Structures are given as structure tokens and as C-alpha cells.
Amino acid sequence: MTEQNYTPDQLIRLSALQMADLLRAGTITSVELTQAHLDRIADVDGGESGIHAFLHVNTDEALAVAAEVDAIRAAGGLEADALHPLAGVPIAVKDLIVTIGQPTTAGSKMLEGWMSPYDATVVEKIRTARLPILGKTNLDEFAMGSSTEHSAFGNTLNPWDPARIPGGSGGGSAAAVAAFMAPLALGTDTGGSIRQPGAVTGTVGAKPTYGGVSRYGVIAMASSLDQVGPVTRTVQDSAALQELIGGHDPRDSTSLPKPLEGLLTAAQQQDITGLRIGIVKELQGEGYQAGVLERFQEAVKVLEDAGAVVQEVSCPHFGYALGAYYLIMPSEVSSNLAKFDGVRYGNRVVPDGGGTIEQVMGATRAAGFGEEVKRRIILGTYALSAGYYDAYYGSAQKVRTLIQRDLEAAFDQVDVLISPTSPTTAFAFGEKLDDPLAMYLNDVATIPANLAGIPGISVPGGLSEGLPVGVQFLAPVRGDAVMYRAAAALESRLEQQWGGPIWQQSERLAATDHSQTAGGDR
Structure with a gap:
């Protein structure tokens, strides 16, 4: 492959930053790059x-x-010099984030066909930086799920194995990046919905510090937990995208007053000598697949060999995190989704022969919401009801405080924490669909970061029985830079061992003949 002669199949397998370098050098055009991704999608x-x-x-x-x-770059001058470094690199957007000119459905019949009259802040930033938006990606309805099986518009398949789930709720964004349909994507993470899909699709998924990226224009699931973040194939791409979409937004009352800076610079560092890394005692052992733990232990050894100081730390209240989360999150879901009633928002359903306003609301919500959304609304409404608020929601918030204190104590001892991202590799479609508790357990390692508002990232840690395994790093509030530094160090050293990125180990994904790639059996 010469510098001046990239085939479309070679182009889509580059990192986003490599694509950006070629665009600035004039080696390729944005139209060529965008068309290559659109052809891949088709x-x-x-x-x-x-x-x-x-x-x-x-x-x-x-x-x-x-x-x-392309026209701005060809013309040169001040406008060309002012282009964002990622200008011209295509991106996909999770269909929970509102966009002008494209439907925003939240994966629900309730919003099927809805066109937003405004852009989310993160979409405004993307448009200002002139990244072509390829489209909107699939998700579990209103971001409720760990497998993208709860989308009202059908399942997304895992490019590594189409019989398996791509994670959730952001399985669409992760699958798009894993299958080279987009070099960058946006997701949202409420309890692991960026990181867990990253783990099971061999991609990088990052959840910034809460408030580091604006939530304005993101359809709310659980407002104290939701966070927008990047979905990419490399840690440096993730850092660059977070820097683009981050920063203070006066329209978001939870937005941090100062931007999180130095993320890409941190991700470009290779030296982690003396970096203190804590293995979370409670995030391993029972319930974790043997292959997941083996890859995790190998990753820890790689970091030790690179000069990191590794020790075990305990977060004793992590065992209560799942229970606390599944009281706090549904309670906020119950409140946030109350407006979707066919009167204020949502596609209206009128009973045969008409009906009262209450009957219209009931028919609308019965037809517009799927089973999992209804389950969480009912659970949350019960937890907030008179006589149960203190016993359930109030107690869960107290546990949340204890988890935050556990993490503060841990970060007094270490710079970052490390754990498996998900207890298992991607499971088969239908395997856990009828067992909500088994489905919820997929988030056991990712939930603490959302409860505490700290940043987290999942990076590929290798394969178990041919399927990707994720390794998660957690950092203190506003510690996103050190998180990226640790994640990039692991990524580069593992790729040296593998002889290249993880996707090159997959016959489906590494193939250059489109008829042999994911989905290409048509």
C-alpha cells in the first residue's frame, strides 16, 4: 500500500487520527473517505x-x-488553517441524541419518525468541527438494556459473531465502529452502555467524568447517571473525540465549569513507570468467566512489566452497587419518561371509539413502550411511592454515598483502578432475554463509575474462545487524563504482542474482500 494509493477497504481500517492526518496532507479527500464508509454501510x-x-x-x-x-482545504488560507484536526472524518451518533434533519427515535415506537427541531450540544460541536454525520445508530429502547435486544426496531448483530449480542444499550454504535462502518461514534453511558458494548465488540468505549460532556439534547434516562462519551477503535481516537465534544455548557446545569484538558496528550504517552494501579478485589472471582479473568490477569502482568506499581484494593460496598443502581435508575426513569404520554410528547394512540385523556395516555404508553421500559417504570414508580421512598430510594442513595467513599479511599492509595469490563464475553441472542436479573448482572463492574460520577474506559484485552474481552480503567473525578494514559499504555503493549489491533485476529473483520466480512454472506 503506497502513501498515495489507499483502497476504500484500507481506508476504513485506519484509525480516525490516521484518517485526519491523510486528509490534512491532501493524500485523500473527505468525500472519498465518507463515501468509503457509506459504501461499507450499504x-x-x-x-x-x-x-x-x-x-x-x-x-x-x-x-x-x-x-x-474538501473545498475549504483546497482553497487554503485562514479558514483552512482554522479547521478542526478531525474535520472531514465521519462519525455516527447514537439515536438517543437529538439531531436536526434526522429522526431521533430512542429505539422506541413512542418516538418513531420524530424529527427534533434542535441539535444536542455534542451534535452542535460535531457540526462546528465539520465531521460528516453518517447516521443514527440502534440502541435498547430509551437506553434500557445490555444487549440491544430491546430496540423496537430489531436487533443489532455482533460483527465478531452474528449469533451474539453487541452489548447494550449502545450496541449500534459499537457494532458500527467494530465493523468499520464508522471510525468514530457517540454513545451514552448510564450504567455501562458505552463500556460494556466496547468490551464485547473489541472496541474502545469511554465514559467521561460526569458533567465533562454536556447532556443537553440527550433524551434522559436517569439524569444523575447519564453521560455522553466516545466509541472508537483506539484510545487516542477516544481522547481526541472527548476533547472535541467536552467542555462547559450553560444549558446543562450539571456541566463542569472547566473543560477536561490534556486527554490526547496523556493518551500519547507511553511511560507508566511508577503509575499506581489498583486491582479491585470485589470485581473479579465468582460470576466471571475463566477466559475473562485469564485475559485480565495477563493485562495486569503487562502493566507491571511496563513499570506500573500494582496492588489490590478493596471497595467493600461494591457488592451493593447493583441493587442501589436498580433502585435509583428506575426511579429516575419513572420521572423522566412520565412526559411521554401522547399529550405532551410521543406518538398518540387513541382507543377505538375515543376515550378520556387518561385512557388516551394509557393506550399510548401501553403501545409505545416495550416490555423492559414498562418494567423499569413500574419498579421506579413503586420505589418512589408514599411509604416506600425511604426504604428503597432513600436507602439506595445512602449506599451510593458509601460507594463514593469507597472509591475516594481507593484513590488515596492508587492513581487508577483496573478490572474486567464485563464478567462474560458476548452471549447468544435470547440467552438472557427472559431473565432480567441475569441481564442486569452484565453491568456489575461498570455501574460503580456511574454512581460515583467518575470516568471509566474499556479497552480490548484479548480474546476468550475467539470473542473479545474488555479491560476497564477507572480514575478519580476529573482524572480522565490519567485514565487515558493507563489505557493507552496497555493498548500499545498488547498490540505489540498481538502484532496489530485486536480486529486483525478475527477472520471476519480482517478480511479485505467485502464478501467475507461481517454481514457479507448476503
Whole structure:
């Protein structure tokens, strides 16, 4: 492959920052790059055997933005010099984030076909930086799920094995990046919905410090837990994207007053000599697959060999995190989704022969919400009801405080924490669909970060029986830079061992003939 002659298949396998370098050098154009990704989407995403990562493909606008970037660069001058470093690199957006000109459905019949009159802050930043938006990606309805099986518009498949789930709720964004349909994507993480899909698809998923990225224009699931973050194939790409979308937003009352800076610089460092890394005692052992623990232990050894100081730390209240989360989150769901009643928001359903306003609301919510959304609304409404508030919601908030104190004590001893991202590799479709508790247990390692508002990232840690395993780093509040530093150090050293990125170990993903790639059996 020469510098001047990249095939479309080679282009889509580069990192986002590599693509950006080629665009600035004039080696490729944004139109060529964007079209290569749109062709990839057409090739592997549609049809009965397609991955189904996208709910909407934004072809015309994406190509128009790409052409605009190319024209600015060709003209040169101050406007070209002022272009964002990622200008012209395509991106996908989770369909929970509102966008002008594209439907925003939240994966629900309740919002099917809805067109937002405004852009989310993160979308505004993407448009200002001139990244072509490829489209909107699939998700569990209103971001409630760990497998993307709860989308009202069908399952997204895992590019590594189409019989398995791509994680959730952001399985669409993770699958799009894993299958080279997009080099960058946005997700949202309420209890692990960026990191867990990253773990099971061999991608990088990061949850910034709470408030580090604006939530304005993101359809709320649980407001004290939700956070927008990057979905990428490399740690440096993730850091660069977080820097682009982050910063203070006066329209978001939870937005941090100062931006989180130095993320990409931290991710470019290779020296972790003396970095203190804590293994969380409570996030391993029973319930974790043997192969997941083996890859995790190997990752820890790699970090030790690189000069990190590793020790075990205890967070004794982590055992209560799952229970606390599944009281706090549904309570906030119950409140946030009350407005979707067919009167204020949502597609209205009128009973046969008409009905009272209450009957219209009841029919609308019965038809518009899926089973998992209804389950969480009922659970949350019960937890907030008179006579039960203190026993359930109030007690869960007290546990949340104890978890925050556990983490503060741990970070007094170490710089970052490390654990497996998910207890298992990707499971088969339907395997846990009828067992909500088993499904919820997928988030056991990721939930503490959301309860405490700290940053977390999942990076590929290798394979177990041919499926990706994720390794998670957690850092203190506003400690995103040190999180990226540790994650990048592990990523680079593991790739040296593997001889390249993790996807090169998959025959489905490493193939250059489109007929042999994910979804290509059509």
C-alpha cells in the first residue's frame, strides 16, 4: 500500500487520527473517505443478514459536509488553517441524541419518525468541527438494556459473531465502529452502555467524568447517571473525540465549569513507570468467566512489566452497587419518561371509539413502550411511592454515598483502578432475554463509575474462545487524563504482542474482500 494509493477497504481500517492526518496532507479527500464508509454501510448493514447498526443513514448531508471540508482545504488560507484536526472524518451518533434533519427515535415506537427541531450540544460541536454525520445508530429502547435486544426496531448483530449480542444499550454504535462502518461514534453511558458494548465488540468505549460532556439534547434516562462519551477503535481516537465534544455548557446545569484538558496528550504517552494501579478485589472471582479473568490477569502482568506499581484494593460496598443502581435508575426513569404520554410528547394512540385523556395516555404508553421500559417504570414508580421512598430510594442513595467513599479511599492509595469490563464475553441472542436479573448482572463492574460520577474506559484485552474481552480503567473525578494514559499504555503493549489491533485476529473483520466480512454472506 503506497502513501498515495489507499483502497476504500484500507481506508476504513485506519484509525480516525490516521484518517485526519491523510486528509490534512491532501493524500485523500473527505468525500472519498465518507463515501468509503457509506459504501461499507450499504455492503454490510442492511438486509436480513446485515449487522443493523444504523436506524438512519444520513447520506446526502454527510457527503455535502465532506465536500465542504474538501473545498475549504483546497482553497487554503485562514479558514483552512482554522479547521478542526478531525474535520472531514465521519462519525455516527447514537439515536438517543437529538439531531436536526434526522429522526431521533430512542429505539422506541413512542418516538418513531420524530424529527427534533434542535441539535444536542455534542451534535452542535460535531457540526462546528465539520465531521460528516453518517447516521443514527440502534440502541435498547430509551437506553434500557445490555444487549440491544430491546430496540423496537430489531436487533443489532455482533460483527465478531452474528449469533451474539453487541452489548447494550449502545450496541449500534459499537457494532458500527467494530465493523468499520464508522471510525468514530457517540454513545451514552448510564450504567455501562458505552463500556460494556466496547468490551464485547473489541472496541474502545469511554465514559467521561460526569458533567465533562454536556447532556443537553440527550433524551434522559436517569439524569444523575447519564453521560455522553466516545466509541472508537483506539484510545487516542477516544481522547481526541472527548476533547472535541467536552467542555462547559450553560444549558446543562450539571456541566463542569472547566473543560477536561490534556486527554490526547496523556493518551500519547507511553511511560507508566511508577503509575499506581489498583486491582479491585470485589470485581473479579465468582460470576466471571475463566477466559475473562485469564485475559485480565495477563493485562495486569503487562502493566507491571511496563513499570506500573500494582496492588489490590478493596471497595467493600461494591457488592451493593447493583441493587442501589436498580433502585435509583428506575426511579429516575419513572420521572423522566412520565412526559411521554401522547399529550405532551410521543406518538398518540387513541382507543377505538375515543376515550378520556387518561385512557388516551394509557393506550399510548401501553403501545409505545416495550416490555423492559414498562418494567423499569413500574419498579421506579413503586420505589418512589408514599411509604416506600425511604426504604428503597432513600436507602439506595445512602449506599451510593458509601460507594463514593469507597472509591475516594481507593484513590488515596492508587492513581487508577483496573478490572474486567464485563464478567462474560458476548452471549447468544435470547440467552438472557427472559431473565432480567441475569441481564442486569452484565453491568456489575461498570455501574460503580456511574454512581460515583467518575470516568471509566474499556479497552480490548484479548480474546476468550475467539470473542473479545474488555479491560476497564477507572480514575478519580476529573482524572480522565490519567485514565487515558493507563489505557493507552496497555493498548500499545498488547498490540505489540498481538502484532496489530485486536480486529486483525478475527477472520471476519480482517478480511479485505467485502464478501467475507461481517454481514457479507448476503
